[in-house]
Amino acid sequence: MALYVQKFGGTSVGSVERIKKVAERVGRYRQQGHDVVVVVSAMSGETNRLIDLAKQIHEEPSPREMDMLVSTGEQVTIALLAMALEQQGTPATSFTGAQVGILTDQAHMKARIKDIAVDQLRARLDQGRVVVVAGFQGVDEQGNITTLGRGGSDTTAVALAAALKADECQIYTDVDGVYTADPRICSAAKRLESITFEEMLELASMGSKVLQIRSVEFAGKYKVPLRVLSSFEDNEGPGTLIIADDEENPSMEEPVISGIAHQTNEAKLTVLGAPDIPGVAAKILGPISDQNIEVDMIVQNVSPDGKSTDFSFTVARGDYKKAEATLQQVVNELGAGKVVGDTAIAKVSLVGVGMRSHAGVASLMFQTLADNGINIRMVSTSEIKISVVIDEKFTELAVRTLHTAFGLDRQD
């Protein structure tokens, strides 16, 4: 018999009916003799309702009071789910983050877990009860309620699984697993049986919004087997298992790449002809960072003449105008260079741990794009990822042709 930590997000517990469905699913695991800890989010819409109330009162409410406020969302769900479990004959007890003893630092609204006390929780499991824990929240050393930030319920689940040494942490979501590409634009995309933490990290940061990045990092660090499953199917599928990469014993079958991610909500900016002297990158990016603009890809090529260089980076599309104005000032101050930019871009990335040991991934990628008349605007690579920036209009074409070229297409 195994110990499972199961996490259900806001949509999965979005109504009384859906809470009852979750209780049925959890009850089935319990009936099979497994121990189950359930982590839940606030009912969908509830957190926004609370934030809206706060905004009507204060433009910038104190983070401590925001945490006090929004943490009630999960508290409602845990009580309702415990009731639903008991209604179905499954003994259950709910705990807030503070009651479990999820100790965090004092960074309200974005706290990080420092320690988890599992004694209370284990005692209830030993009594044959399902334990229902409020996700997303904890308590600091002074007893103030903290929250882990949006999506933090995944992190709660993984942290509990690590602390309890659970056999598996199951994240129920509105998709039935991790796909080789977005099925909405690539009909040949297929569900992955498994994927490594590293690949998942690259895919997650790329907009495959299946899991919170922090929870994947956490799971990787503590080697907690993580499974993504759908909470919307009655016939539960196996989902996708996210596991540690066994670098010393790579599988013979390991595919070169695991998936293709794409993102179309970025814009690119370039300073043409910036002086090629030490510190220029910091001079360009410092003011951007001061404006709280997050930068994704950064590309600087060698200076062809040793005097000036072109420096490019991408930002969220909504930040484009602010970034452009900031850069213009920088260029004025530098007394050199010119700002150009483009908002109609897409980023397409190949991800795969297999890439490490295979040459030729980049060349096949570039050749495939070229064969389809797609011009590459920027390139950036990491150990297990190659990203290119292309014109936005080519997004679907690029994803589909790369999916085929790398042998990812579903066979049925």
Add this chain to the structure above:
Amino acid sequence: MALYVQKFGGTSVGSVERIKKVAERVGRYRQQGHDVVVVVSAMSGETNRLIDLAKQIHEEPSPREMDMLVSTGEQVTIALLAMALEQQGTPATSFTGAQVGILTDQAHMKARIKDIAVDQLRARLDQGRVVVVAGFQGVDEQGNITTLGRGGSDTTAVALAAALKADECQIYTDVDGVYTADPRICSAAKRLESITFEEMLELASMGSKVLQIRSVEFAGKYKVPLRVLSSFEDNEGPGTLIIADDEENPSMEEPVISGIAHQTNEAKLTVLGAPDIPGVAAKILGPISDQNIEVDMIVQNVSPDGKSTDFSFTVARGDYKKAEATLQQVVNELGAGKVVGDTAIAKVSLVGVGMRSHAGVASLMFQTLADNGINIRMVSTSEIKISVVIDEKFTELAVRTLHTAFGLDRQD
């Protein structure tokens, strides 16, 4: 400078606008240099919304989970009120019942306060902050969230005032004080400047729904000056101060009676000709109590023939049918007696500590009723109260004529 504990109920914090009004009022006290602890209830409607969600899931939810659920109501209000105070420039910190350290017994949904730790709270007051505390809730020794039952926010306020040795506990409500009679049926009714705890207890239990009985008991026990005020007036009136009765130095001006209460939601039941033997009262009331029917007045007269007696009592009107059926069974088992009842009754009560030292209150009461053709069905007395049961149709007439007869009418 004084220390005030101010309590605002659900209607007073029923919307964002009303929460801002409360913040303004609290802020004015703070600006005058007073220390203020604010106790709030859930926004009106919120507790019922939560209970309704629970009922959709479980007919009889576990009391522990109910407390987990409904305690979120006050937690939302404390966060919003703290934000509203800060928005208006008044530093404020909110605390849940558990965070303050309101330790209760384990009786979920009707817990009693055992102890209050005020260190955290005092520390914040010393920093010049307003402290906002969630009413109605506490925590048991195992860390489970408990609630004090409906209306328990008054009790929280009084208990905090006692623990902090506050100068006054101010209960803001939708009336501007305690009246000599219900102004809706007696236009001559006037607001009392002050009233004793004992009188308030008798009035409260009689349906003058100004304050929770338990909070008045508590205030009396710990001699916490309690003031009832309106939260709906912009020009704040003095309300009614509820104080300890100084029996050794009764005021010369002390009126014979302080107020007249009436209640029209009861029904009366009588067992005629019950055998006049020891234990018969228990035989009659035991089964009623087993059905969880609460009994108010109980009257048993001397047995005229030494063999049988008439035994009467009143119950809430909604329990009448169940009580009648139960009594019928009792009579069948006793093999004697007959059940009669009446639902169209009213209870009218005179309350006053002055009554203790004045003969003739009862006779003036009975004479006044007789002069107006009102027949008395039952009589019951306590040290500071006389209650009569009359036909419901005479309620207003009885209250008004008694109000005049006892010199309570407003003089303007």
